[in-house]
Amino acid sequence: MTKVTIIGATGRVGQYAALSISRIPYIREIQLYGRDGSQSLLDGITRDLIDSFAATGTASVVRWSCDLADMKGSDVVIITAGVARKPNQDRLDLAHENAKIVADLSKQVQMFAPESMIMMVTNPVDIMTSVALRYSGKKPHQVFGLGTHLDSMRLKSLIASFFQVHVSEVHTRIIGEHGESMVPLWSATTIGGIQISNLPSFGNLPIDDIMGKVRSSGQQIIASKGATVWGPGDAIATIIKTLLGNENRILTLSAYVKSEVHNIGDVCIGVPARINKDGVFPVSIRLDPLEVHAFQRSVERIRGLTNQILKNLEQSDSE
Numbered sequence: 001m002t003k004v005t006i007i008g009a010t011g012r013v014g015q016y017a018a019l020s021i022s023r024i025p026y027i028r029e030i031q032l033y034g035r036d037g038s039q040s041l042l043d044g045i046t047r048d049l050i051d052s053f054a055a056t057g058t059a060s061v062v063r064w065s066c067d068l069a070d071m072k073g074s075d076v077v078i079i080t081a082g083v084a085r086k087p088n089q090d091r092l093d094l095a096h097e098n099a100k101i102v103a104d105l106s107k108q109v110q111m112f113a114p115e116s117m118i119m120m121v122t123n124p125v126d127i128m129t130s131v132a133l134r135y136s137g138k139k140p141h142q143v144f145g146l147g148t149h150l151d152s153m154r155l156k157s158l159i160a161s162f163f164q165v166h167v168s169e170v171h172t173r174i175i176g177e178h179g180e181s182m183v184p185l186w187s188a189t190t191i192g193g194i195q196i197s198n199l200p201s202f203g204n205l206p207i208d209d210i211m212g213k214v215r216s217s218g219q220q221i222i223a224s225k226g227a228t229v230w231g232p233g234d235a236i237a238t239i240i241k242t243l244l245g246n247e248n249r250i251l252t253l254s255a256y257v258k259s260e261v262h263n264i265g266d267v268c269i270g271v272p273a274r275i276n277k278d279g280v281f282p283v284s285i286r287l288d289p290l291e292v293h294a295f296q297r298s299v300e301r302i303r304g305l306t307n308q309i310l311k312n313l314e315q316s317d318s319e
């Protein structure tokens with residue numbers, strides 16, 4: 001029996017993630033959690049999902065609850081709860097408010113679902129992953145965030161469009177912060193198995209323009225339609241499928257990195273990680289010197305902000 005709980009299920013990302021996850025064949029139960037007062041909305045979302053299951057022949061069972069105890073027995077608890085940014089806000093502007101929400105929820109996940117893993121979506125996702133790790137008391141491989149997986153998919157799509165190839169021909173990744181200091185790994189980018197810099201047209205690739213589009217993608221979508229929904233929802237489902245299907249794929253997630261990347265780390269941040277039924281395990285990699293430098297800057301920025309947020313939380317815990 002494979003059970004996934006979504007905390008934040010009445011939100012835009014939580015709702016679509018539930019639909020996308022329900023398409024994974026071996027997911028048997030999806031538990032939707034919403035705060036007290038959202039009973040009617042949860043009931044409506046559940047009925048709508050059941051209609052969708054009937055139309056597609058999906059075998060999953062979906063239940064809703066306003067009682068966190070009902071996450072008991074979950075394999076993974078996905079947290080999408082918290083505030084989302086408005087146009088012209090940075091994801092980091094949400095850190096203070098969301099940290100309190102995530103710290104409280106993470107303690108409860110450990111209380112009611114001690115065996116489960118936690119997947120963090122709430123922004124700023126790297127910092128929230130560290131908050132969840134600290135407050136749940138779980139092991140590092142059991143707590144991870146969506147990280148730069150979605151950014152990597154956005155870059156993949158733009159490269160595929162430039163070279164006019166199917167997205168499956170492009171392998172690339174972005175590491176570091178899910179935000180301004182993200183680092184594209186051109187050294188790890190291939191098209192049809194060929195290192196991108198060995199393609200004659202690589203010189204024409206508008207790298208700055210492409211990375212500008214990746215960095216501002218969330219902002220642009222929020223400005224025009226209010227929220228990013230289908231991109232993150234399907235990215236969440238890919239990761240859940242990889243994890244619970246024991247696929248051993250290497251995806252770029254926010255995970256606690258100790259020293260796997262050039263001895264840089266001691267924080268949760270986007271890195272390539274092996275994902276299987278036991279959890280998420282950062283892989284040891286070697287990068288180009290410029291990429292190492294950029295990753296180091298990104299890590300230092302996120303580590304500094306994370307430590308500040310954790311200190312603030314400790315202070316409010318002791319008040």
Ligand SMILES: NC(=O)C1=CN([C@@H]2O[C@H](COP(=O)(O)OP(=O)(O)OC[C@H]3O[C@@H](n4cnc5c(N)ncnc54)[C@H](O)[C@@H]3O)[C@@H](O)[C@H]2O)C=CC1
Nearest residue numbers: 008010011012013081082083084121122123125146227232
């Ligand atoms: N990491 C990533 O790539 C992405 C992260 N996000 C983040 O996911 C989060 C959710 O985004 P949306 O679904 O668009 O927001 P939304 O406003 O539509 O939904 C927020 C959800 O959180 C719940 N919530 C708020 N405060 C809560 C609390 N104190 N306790 C329990 N639940 C609470 C709400 O009831 C609602 O279900 C935001 O922080 C957003 O920035 C969104 C897209 C991608």
Ligand SMILES: O=C([O-])CC(=O)C(=O)O
Nearest residue numbers: 085091123150218219228
């Ligand atoms: O931009 C946002 O606030 C939501 C998000 O993280 C994304 O879609 O990359």
